[in-house]
Amino acid sequence: MPSSSIPKTMLAAWYETQGPAEQVLEFGEMPVPEPQANDVLVRLHYSCINPSDIKRRNGFRGQPHAFPRIIPNSDGAGEICAVGKDVPSSRLGESVWVFNGQWKRPLGTSAQYICIPSSLAVPISSHVDKRIAASLGIPALTAHRALFSDGDIKNQTVLVTGGAGSVGNCAIQLAKWAGARVLATVSSEEKAQHALKAGADLVFNYQTQSVTKEILAATQNEGVHRIVEVAFGENLPQTLSVLAKHGVISAYASDKVPEPSIPFYDFMLKNQVLRWVFMYELKDKDLSSALSDISTWVNKVEPYPFIDSVWPIPEVVQAHQRLESGQAVGNVLIETI
Numbered sequence: 001m002p003s004s005s006i007p008k009t010m011l012a013a014w015y016e017t018q019g020p021a022e023q024v025l026e027f028g029e030m031p032v033p034e035p036q037a038n039d040v041l042v043r044l045h046y047s048c049i050n051p052s053d054i055k056r057r058n059g060f061r062g063q064p065h066a067f068p069r070i071i072p073n074s075d076g077a078g079e080i081c082a083v084g085k086d087v088p089s090s091r092l093g094e095s096v097w098v099f100n101g102q103w104k105r106p107l108g109t110s111a112q113y114i115c116i117p118s119s120l121a122v123p124i125s126s127h128v129d130k131r132i133a134a135s136l137g138i139p140a141l142t143a144h145r146a147l148f149s150d151g152d153i154k155n156q157t158v159l160v161t162g163g164a165g166s167v168g169n170c171a172i173q174l175a176k177w178a179g180a181r182v183l184a185t186v187s188s189e190e191k192a193q194h195a196l197k198a199g200a201d202l203v204f205n206y207q208t209q210s211v212t213k214e215i216l217a218a219t220q221n222e223g224v225h226r227i228v229e230v231a232f233g234e235n236l237p238q239t240l241s242v243l244a245k246h247g248v249i250s251a252y253a254s255d256k257v258p259e260p261s262i263p264f265y266d267f268m269l270k271n272q273v274l275r276w277v278f279m280y281e282l283k284d285k286d287l288s289s290a291l292s293d294i295s296t297w298v299n300k301v302e303p304y305p306f307i308d309s310v311w312p313i314p315e316v317v318q319a320h321q322r323l324e325s326g327q328a329v330g331n332v333l334i335e336t337i
């Protein structure tokens, strides 16, 4: 897009104090931000909402309201329409997905444009559906770290709990791409179908089946080599029964039981690894390995489009409420174009 056709203002959604979506989210016109030396300006097509965007708006665990005005959401996709003076002009026109858009920065992706450091805008083939590209950020980086933090998973058996969650579904897909056998847990038949479509080999309903029994039967009593865990504290008894010796549990959430008691000797005597995953602050080498693998995966294998709903920017409140309701199955997107 020639710089002359970049408008002066854009549609955006924002909040200026923390609180419930319907009380604090506003929608209107704002100036289009100008790229600093190392920034790119991305014309966004979609913004994706993640639970952390909701948690930040709600002040979860005492998170402060860090900026006077916040445009929520960290993930999105679009194309680069302007670059700062230190960014090669060859990036102009690139299709990109963006991550960490509203991590320690005020202006996220719930807008028609975002200015973001060039390194947070990752090239992607223009053939990839922009809704899929916008859904990569937090889910794919979390899933990658959880799966690959402790080495190759080819021919390993991986358990993904919550296989129809945004992170879980992406973890199934990445684990299959990497050559693992994947078992997943879900809580309904609809969710089982999403886990199977993502590539899971076996799916168990943790509400109606004995997951421990099923997993031990499916692994000839050896247990699984990796667990990608969405509910660490709640599932701890299950983990202790199904994680193989030398196995790794990568936990990225424990919402219902945030302070579990950890049976040290049970883990120690099996040489198991407890791996905590926090995708926002990865080491540089882990981030580059994740970006490289995700790019290879997404450009070679069209990911499963795991989309719950798409909302126009003026319906940002409803979009946030949809994710917050716990009823969404798949990614909740805001169309920004």
Ligand SMILES: NC(=O)c1ccc[n+]([C@@H]2O[C@H](COP(=O)([O-])OP(=O)(O)OC[C@H]3O[C@@H](n4cnc5c(N)ncnc54)[C@H](OP(=O)(O)O)[C@@H]3O)[C@@H](O)[C@H]2O)c1
Binding pocket: 050, 051, 052, 138, 139, 142, 161, 162, 163, 164, 165, 166, 167, 168, 185, 186, 187, 188, 191, 206, 230, 231, 234, 235, 251, 252, 253, 254, 255, 277, 278, 279, 280, 330
């Ligand atoms: N540490 C990090 O860097 C990081 C990164 C991304 C996300 N997160 C956090 O991870 C959590 C999930 O994020 P998300 O985007 O994937 O959310 P999501 O799309 O809502 O998925 C969560 C999934 O977990 C399932 N679930 C809940 N309790 C379960 C249990 N005991 N066993 C198996 N499945 C269970 C839910 O389904 P049912 O309730 O129907 O079972 C749902 O499918 C959020 O708390 C988020 O803030 C952390």
